[in-house]
Amino acid sequence: MGKLLVVGSVALDTVKTPFGEVTEVLGGSATYFSTAASYFTSVDLIAVVGEDFPEQHVAFLKSRKIDLAGLERRPGATFRWKGAYSHQLNEAQTLDTRLNVFETFRPKIPAQYSSPDVLFLGNIDPNLQLDVLQQVKRPALVACDTMNFWINGKRDALWNVLQHIDILIINDGEARALGEDTNLVKVAKKILARGPKHLIVKRGEYGVLMFNDKQVFGAPAFPLDDVRDPTGAGDTFAGGFLGYLAATGNRSPEAMRQAIIFGSVMASFTVEAFSLDRLRILDYKEIETRFKEFKRLTHFEDIEA
């Protein structure tokens, strides 16, 4: 079982959807990522929280066997995000962002984390992503996320990061902004030419596409009759995807495809409740069951020809 290192945010979220609202609940990209990944492999977390970060959240992450030696606690307040979703649940409207201690976050990799098998660079300043890369022995697999803020504001630094990673995991709007084209196949060609061996495009309720220079893999999202809060779905996807790959150590195209499905399965659970509430009560048997349901959802017989 491989060691998975993640760098990203731990936050307190205030979220309103048509199905309810929650105030200052556990959130953050690294939180969703590491919790999802923890079902598959051991996870080391690098993030920062403030003095006000509730002990119960630390206890929850520990209960998932996530190693918190890299969870820095600094004077000041924890990162807060406030957002709302309309009925379509497609895109969050950010109402307020208070970076607080996250604003001056400089990830420091503890010595015992410096040889991960798999590294996930969550959505932070690309210069910090580069800095993390320089602090570790090159892992067998490096993946990263980003967002429009960096695509528009630090494009050169971001392209520099992309030269050093294996997998870029972003949503479709970000992919189109980075590739400067509306056609995703063209976008994928452009991005793959600049470094990453794989591009994974997250499309929310429409599923996911994975491109490399040889093939494309596409999967729909799992149709659910009760979606409460899409917050964290993308980070959960990435956690399930890389958690599975770290666990198997297998990098075959077939393992990559199964990893995409495990990521999609994890995301499908996250959106069923606010915050990480569905993951809190999830067991591995449910993950396997939903994987098999995914197979039934997408399977068809090939033709003979």
Place this chain on the structure above:
Amino acid sequence: MGKLLVVGSVALDTVKTPFGEVTEVLGGSATYFSTAASYFTSVDLIAVVGEDFPEQHVAFLKSRKIDLAGLERRPGATFRWKGAYSHQLNEAQTLDTRLNVFETFRPKIPAQYSSPDVLFLGNIDPNLQLDVLQQVKRPALVACDTMNFWINGKRDALWNVLQHIDILIINDGEARALGEDTNLVKVAKKILARGPKHLIVKRGEYGVLMFNDKQVFGAPAFPLDDVRDPTGAGDTFAGGFLGYLAATGNRSPEAMRQAIIFGSVMASFTVEAFSLDRLRILDYKEIETRFKEFKRLTHFEDIEA
């Protein structure tokens, strides 16, 4: 090989996309449908055109072995549609609609068409769809399309139609309007409770979902690096889907899933060029090749558990 009867529109389209524009080219729901279906089975077409309908288009439809005994030619002008697409190519903006002879279209089913194996009621007034149903011996399979104009304006008549059909094929916006919910799983339950055994939701570049009371099947759209004009994709999908089902006579869940893929394959060709230009030069071997590419696109190994 089963007989497939389609009732719908034949039109002259003027279309502008970021990749070009065309003026008064062959279009219409029944045109795309029947051309796509003609690759799988024999098709009888019920539609109306005006005196100005170019003979070359009649010749093209005949070249596809589509039976045109039901193609009425009436005094006046052929139905014209003018539309434009922005870069995302997701939704057409209608610039002008001139129903012309289509406005007073009253489908009359010739005696030799009155026992089809499969019937497709294209997007026309639900009262006319009912009228067509009354003119034929109940086919083994009846599918229908509709649009927001009828969902909003003739909802009761439409629900009446839906009691008499097997498969409703609509896009996701229409499904949400008809089911009065944003969640497609809930929408499907509502619609299936009112008559149809299957609901097929077309999602453009995101693919398709098929619901019945036992299962859901989902497939992404085929990723293409050169999409020129999405006009007719949905009707082409329906034509490939029902053409394949008419041809096999097999109604098993497995055949339905393969039919969804054949429909998706046909739609993926249509969008590669304006009007029906890609279908004009398409041969069946290309269809089989792309079906197999679809299998590679979506395949993953199940887990053992």
